[in-house]
Amino acid sequence: MIPSDHFVRFYNEVFKFLEKRGLLQAYFDDVARYAASRNLEKFKNGLQGVYDHYLVIRKEENCDLDMELADGELHSFMRKCPSLSKVLDNDAPASPHYCLHCPGWSLPVNTAAGLYEVYDLMEPDVPHCESWLYDDPARALARYRELLKTVPASRIRTNLPPELLADGEETSRPRSAVFSPETAEKV
Amino acid sequence: MLRYQENNELHRNFHGSTDNAMRFVEKTCGMDALREVLRTTGRDVYKSIREKLARGDASELIEHLTWFYYRENAPFKLEVSENEIRFEVPACPAHVHMKKMGLEPTPFNCLQTEEVNAGMCEGTPWTSTVEHIGPDHCVQIFRKEPSK
Numbered sequence: 190m191i192p193s194d195h196f197v198r199f200y201n202e203v204f205k206f207l208e209k210r211g212l213l214q215a216y217f218d219d220v221a222r223y224a225a226s227r228n229l230e231k232f233k234n235g236l237q238g239v240y241d242h243y244l245v246i247r248k249e250e251n252c253d254l255d256m257e258l259a260d261g262e263l264h265s266f267m268r269k270c271p272s273l274s275k276v277l278d279n280d281a282p283a284s285p286h287y288c289l290h291c292p293g294w295s296l297p298v299n300t301a302a303g304l305y306e307v308y309d310l311m312e313p314d315v316p317h318c319e320s321w322l323y324d325d326p327a328r329a330l331a332r333y334r335e336l337l338k339t340v341p342a343s344r345i346r347t348n349l350p351p352e353l354l355a356d357g358e359e360t361s362r363p364r365s366a367v368f369s370p371e372t373a374e375k376v
Numbered sequence: 377m378l379r380y381q382e383n384n385e386l387h388r389n390f391h392g393s394t395d396n397a398m399r400f401v402e403k404t405c406g407m408d409a410l411r412e413v414l415r416t417t418g419r420d421v422y423k424s425i426r427e428k429l430a431r432g433d434a435s436e437l438i439e440h441l442t443w444f445y446y447r448e449n450a451p452f453k454l455e456v457s458e459n460e461i462r463f464e465v466p467a468c469p470a471h472v473h474m475k476k477m478g479l480e481p482t483p484f485n486c487l488q489t490e491e492v493n494a495g496m497c498e499g500t501p502w503t504s505t506v507e508h509i510g511p512d513h514c515v516q517i518f519r520k521e522p523s524k
Contacts, residue, residue: 216400219400278380
């Protein structure tokens with residue numbers, strides 16, 4: 190048995206293995222389907238549902254995570270990500286794309302839940318990141334554009350609908366949509 | 377002494393994530409590929425255990441087995457002799473937890489034990505086998521070539 194404590198060390202090996210075979214994005218899509226099967230119903234309860242989910246995750250996964258839910262915005266700042274921390278403190282090398290798994294599953298699940306996320310990956314070798322979640326796409330777009338003023342687009346991931354984004358803003362979108370977002374409102 | 381000192385909260389749902397990752401690798405790349413990524417995990421992630429085994433020191437392997445099964449609340453029976461370690465787990469905590477989650481482990485879920493253990497032993501005088509007593513009950517066996 191791989192101890193649950195050590196899942197992320199195995200995850201990191203899977204990422205490196207699949208990346209060499211061009212299958213990393215397909216795996217992220219698969220993880221998103223799995224995550225949706227576990228969490229989508231909770232996320233369909235809106236920002237409060239996502240907040241409640243992460244209260245449990247923060248405890249069980251030992252996250253140093255600040256969250257604030259107010260005025261239609263869920264702002265999360267991961268001060269120290271336990272997952273990347275373990276992968277960096279590991280005898281096997283870290284996948285350079287390790288952090289991508291998080292928006293890799295959360296963006297499609299949030300899309301299916303009708304929520305709009307703006308995700309700043311920050312540095313891939315430092316275990317911190319920041320995200321903002323909304324049920325109003327206009328507010329997500331405003332946050333996305335505000336963030337673009339201070340950080341490169343390559344750091345940002347979002348599930349904003351492409352038609353809302355101007356030319357040159359689409360490079361940071363995830364490559365594929367996993368779900369038909371039945372519950373997502375049309376913009 | 378353990379290389380990875382884990383002593384805080386547990387997120388047991390990761391057993392489901394491990395199983396899902398195994399399914400994906402097997403489905404897209406085949407069983408040999410799955411064996412390879414698991415064995416690499418055993419060899420490289422548990423480098424510290426492997427290097428100690430190569431020097432004839434099984435202390436970290438024994439501590440690893442007992443600590444992590446203890447943390448998962450799993451009963452076990454450990455028997456250690458000069459050239460053999462037998463670690464019996466009557467109710468695999470990964471399987472027990474996955475069933476609580478409403479998930480059925482893949483038929484090849486136990487490969488994680490077989491191949492990770494084999495990876496820990498790679499290039500050392502130790503070999504590993506797993507005796508399957510029942511679907512959730514196994515004995516992990518590590519044997520050392522007798523000293524000449």
